[in-house]
Amino acid sequence: MFQGWRKGSHEIDIIAWEGGELVFVEVRTIGGTVPWYPEQTISRHKQSGLRRAIESFLTEHPSYAALRARIDVVAIRLTEPPEIRVLCDAFR
Numbered sequence: 473m474f475q476g477w478r479k480g481s482h483e484i485d486i487i488a489w490e491g492g493e494l495v496f497v498e499v500r501t502i503g504g505t506v507p508w509y510p511e512q513t514i515s516r517h518k519q520s521g522l523r524r525a526i527e528s529f530l531t532e533h534p535s536y537a538a539l540r541a542r543i544d545v546v547a548i549r550l551t552e553p554p555e556i557r558v559l560c561d562a563f564r
Contacts, residue, residue, distance in 0.1 A: 479532060482525035486546075494541040496526050498562075501548040510547035511559055519563055 474487040486497035498518075500510035522543065530537045545562040549555040 477525075477529060479525075479528050482521070482528045484522070484525050484529060487529065492540065494536055494539045496522070496529075496541065496543045497546055498522055498543065499546045499548070501550060504549055504551035506549075510549060511545050511562065514545065 473489055474484070477484045477487055484496055485499040486495075488495045488497060498514060500513055502508070502510045502513065526541070526543075542561045543563050545559040547557045547559060
């Protein structure tokens with residue numbers, strides 16, 4: 473539906489529709505030798521910012537406000553081949 477949505481300082485990497493739910497996606501990428509998981513780089517501050525971005529999006533697009541929604545994380549480790557994991561409903 474949307475990719476790289478921005479409004480002011482708010483940003484959402486991907487906004488999609490899956491299985492009857494609006495899905496807000498945060499994409500995190502790290503190098504192959506970093507000793508932690510990509511999703512571990514999402515601080516509480518970043519989570520709060522993402523929630524504010526979602527509120528801003530829903531204010532701008534009120535027709536989506538009543539829909540079920542979730543936040544997913546796509547975690548990418550740049551190895552050969554890349555490791556890609558999708559964490560559904562990551563912050564509940």
